[in-house]
Amino acid sequence: MKLEIKNLSKTYANGVHALKGVNLEINTGMFGLLGPNGAGKSSLMRTLATLQEPDTGSITFGEIDVLKQKDEVRKLLGYLPQEFGVYPKISAEVLLDHLAVLKGVTKRSERKELVASLLQKTNLYDSRKKNLGGFSGGMKQRFGIAQALLCDPKLIIVDEPTAGLDPAERNRFHNLLSELGENTVVILSTHIVDDVKELCTDMAIINKGEVLLKGNPIESxxxxxxxxxxxxxxxxxxxxxxxxxxxxxxxxxxxxxxxxxxxxxxxxxxxxxxxxxxxxxxxxxxxxxxxxxxxxxxxx
Incomplete structure (x- = not known):
């Protein structure tokens, strides 16, 4: 499936013009959205994730109108926002199970298998009984990816996922993300150039709400x-x-x-x-x- 963004604009009530006629076409694979803090990356990610409305423009994902068919988009969406909060006194296993219920996985045996699989994939299975409040920053990020992968999403959005991670955690996160991009549209929003260079086959540079460049990193x-x-x-x-x-x-x-x-x-x-x-x-x-x-x- 292809994600198409046309003439997307957004101005906030305080006068900040966050997006200015953004046009992007994003295919299956890892797509890097690169820009400095305040460039408009998070505004674009929140709009794609159906969390806010643009002033103008359109977004389609395959045959789905993202702005009009929000429930349909959410069925296919995995989202890791820049600020990802957790309940500190709940274990990773319990919270992931609860989130699976909210995603519509009502059969207990199916949830148990799904939760165990995702915790294994994100290297958190051995810590599944541990309360999330005791997790390191990297472990919380990996839990964030686990919840984003619930129900086999076709569109995954990760916003500044490696900010603040130590080199070892960053490498683990890169390996996990690279696996996801094989059959899914994965959008990696970051200000870290190396994240895009190492992971993405296509990218765009955005600054002050405008797309300055779109293309293959090596060709660029x-x-x-x-x-x-x-x-x-x-x-x-x-x-x-x-x-x-x-x-x-x-x-x-x-x-x-x-x-x-x-x-x-x-x-x-x-x-x-x-x-x-x-x-x-x-x-x-x-x-x-x-x-x-x-x-x-x-x-x-």
């Missing part, structure tokens, strides 16, 4: 190949470089800033060429949208 990197240049500078020089070059990213190594600059050719002999990666694409798009300077890097 190819479009700026040979146009990213690196230089180690002094901290005191950073603002001057930002004023005179298209600095798309900066990071500290051993206390010194290393800048990446977008340019069609070598800026000067003090720079060196560096292999572009998805982070360069991401920051070039964000920089271009905010400065009007490098919007030609990757066409939407």
């Amino acid at each position: 990197i190819d479009t700026i190949k040979g146009k990213i240049w690196r230089k180690v500078i002094e901290k005191t020089e950073l603002e001057d470089y930002k004023a005179n070059y298209k600095v798309v990213s900066e990071k500290l190594i051993s206390g010194k800033p290393i800048i990446h600059v977008y340019a069609e050719s070598l800026p000067d002999a003090s720079f060196e060429s560096v292999a572009a990666d998805l982070e360069d694409v991401y920051f070039a798009q964000i920089f271009g949208a905010e400065q009007g300077a490098v919007q030609e890097v990757v066409a939407v």
Whole structure:
């Protein structure tokens, strides 16, 4: 099944224009929605999950009108929001069983088998009797995925799922998500570039409610190949470089800033060429949208 989003817009009562004419076509597999905090990702996810209404636009999932047939969508939906709360004094097994009832699994033996299977899949079976209040952040996220997988959903939405996880938990989460994308539409909303690079075959970059880019991550990197240049500078020089070059990213190594600059050719002999990666694409798009300077890097 294919998810199609057309001309979706949303302005909140406080005047924030969260979505501005968003158009996306999302097929089976892992789709990454990449953008900084406040870009509109969560607004789009809540709309897709039937939790809020847009001002304009349409969404279809196969033959289903998402905005008009909410109950039909919810039967096919698995959703892990950015802020996922649990009842701290209830065990994982009991709460997952309760959620299965709410999903319409009324036969006790069927629920027992389903709950055990999902807890095994998310590596929580040995902790099934433990109260959720004693779970680590990574374990709670894995429980969140378990509840999102109830009743074999055809559309799964996960919003910032790896934020705050340690590297080991993040790797476990990646392995779990990669399995889900084989036969399902899985939308991964994140501000972590590596999550998209490692998991997704298709992606979009969104900022200030607008889609800046949609495409395959590897193909997107190819479009700026040979146009990213690196230089180690002094901290005191950073603002001057930002004023005179298209600095798309900066990071500290051993206390010194290393800048990446977008340019069609070598800026000067003090720079060196560096292999572009998805982070360069991401920051070039964000920089271009905010400065009007490098919007030609990757066409939407």
